[in-house]
Amino acid sequence: MSAVSFQSVSKTFNTSKGLFQALNQVSLDIEEGEFFGLLGPNGAGKTTLISILAGLARASSGSVKVLGRDVRDDYAEARRRLGVVPQELVFDPFFSVRETLRIQSGYFGVKNNDAWIDELLESLGLADKAQSNMRQLSGGMKRRVLVAQALVHKPPIIVLDEPTAGVDVELRQTLWHFIARLNREGHTVLLTTHYLEEAEALCSRVAMLKHGNIVKLSPMSELLKSASANVLQFKTDSLLPTAMAERARVTGRIVQIPAQDAGDVEGLLAGLRQGGVVLEDVEIRRADLEDVFIHVMNEQEHSGKGVAA
Numbered sequence: 001m002s003a004v005s006f007q008s009v010s011k012t013f014n015t016s017k018g019l020f021q022a023l024n025q026v027s028l029d030i031e032e033g034e035f036f037g038l039l040g041p042n043g044a045g046k047t048t049l050i051s052i053l054a055g056l057a058r059a060s061s062g063s064v065k066v067l068g069r070d071v072r073d074d075y076a077e078a079r080r081r082l083g084v085v086p087q088e089l090v091f092d093p094f095f096s097v098r099e100t101l102r103i104q105s106g107y108f109g110v111k112n113n114d115a116w117i118d119e120l121l122e123s124l125g126l127a128d129k130a131q132s133n134m135r136q137l138s139g140g141m142k143r144r145v146l147v148a149q150a151l152v153h154k155p156p157i158i159v160l161d162e163p164t165a166g167v168d169v170e171l172r173q174t175l176w177h178f179i180a181r182l183n184r185e186g187h188t189v190l191l192t193t194h195y196l197e198e199a200e201a202l203c204s205r206v207a208m209l210k211h212g213n214i215v216k217l218s219p220m221s222e223l224l225k226s227a228s229a230n231v232l233q234f235k236t237d238s239l240l241p242t243a244m245a246e247r248a249r250v251t252g253r254i255v256q257i258p259a260q261d262a263g264d265v266e267g268l269l270a271g272l273r274q275g276g277v278v279l280e281d282v283e284i285r286r287a288d289l290e291d292v293f294i295h296v297m298n299e300q301e302h303s304g305k306g307v308a309a
């Protein structure tokens with residue numbers, strides 16, 4: 001049984017400018033125990049998909065199941081199997097951190113939960129804030145409480161919607177250390193992010209979403225292989241030969257050209273020398289997910305249609 005199953009999920013919003021389709025027939029199965037990444041630029045539809053999963057929004061068509069329970073027809077059972085960390089900071093300012101977590105336990109009918117609450121506080125670096133009022137906490141600390149709140153009923157599936165957007169390095173490390181541990185212990189993780197480095201480090205499989213369409217679905221390792229393995233990077237003030245300019249990504253003076261292997265790099269360097277291009281700060285690096293992302297998105301621009309690989 002899939003941990004999460006999206007079947008042909010579409011979502012249309014009524015806006016002042018007319019109908020807007022935020023999700024278009026999204027189908028996706030996430031298996032138990034996976035650390036799955038849902039990637040895409042801002043506005044791709046990631047939060048909309050998570051909101052439908054969490055029962056906060058209704059799909060216009062299609063269905064979503066959590067461990068076999070339909071999120072609409074069997075809402076309570078589906079919801080208790082999920083721990084959702086929302087993108088927006090929402091909380092009740094009148095309670096202390098510990099009260100907030102106790103109330104959330106009560107909401108899920110979990111009694112005598114203090115041992116687990118203590119462990120959550122400890123693991124998320126919140127132990128000395130247990131008695132603090134929510135409104136006294138910094139943004140980063142509130143984010144930690146949101147994570148603790150999502151995990152208070154030990155859900156088999158953990159969903160994090162851009163949990164590290166605008167968050168400091170220390171919290172990122174605390175958070176990933178803890179979430180990776182829960183994943184090793186068997187929890188399924190669904191993470192949305194536009195930080196590709198993070199996804200590359202954590203996720204075993206990813207889907208790329210663009211304008212509400214899944215444009216790529218593959219294991220992380222294959223995704224990295226599918227693009228050129230290397231990138232030749234340098235700085236220059238010279239104009240590139242046309243054939244090379246078409247392959248290159250240019251940001252100001254920085255030029256990045258995908259290359260398959262060492263032979264390809266040699267060919268590029270020879271071509272650049274012939275074209276009289278003066279190079280500075282030459283580097284050869286391994287392609288990362290950002291390179292792959294740009295490659296996939298460009299492919300989509302050129303073919304014009306979303307296709308799941």
Ligand SMILES: Nc1ncnc2c1ncn2[C@@H]1O[C@H](COP(=O)(O)OP(=O)(O)O)[C@@H](O)[C@H]1O
Nearest residue numbers: 013015022040041042043044045046047048049
């Ligand atoms: N309640 C809404 N009403 C109208 N449009 C919406 C609403 N929620 C989201 N959208 C639009 O749907 C698209 C996808 O948004 P969202 O799911 O938040 O993207 P992401 O999380 O990938 O950045 C965006 O263009 C956004 O403006």
Ligand SMILES: [Mg+2]
Nearest residue numbers: 046047087162
């Ligand atoms: Mg979002």
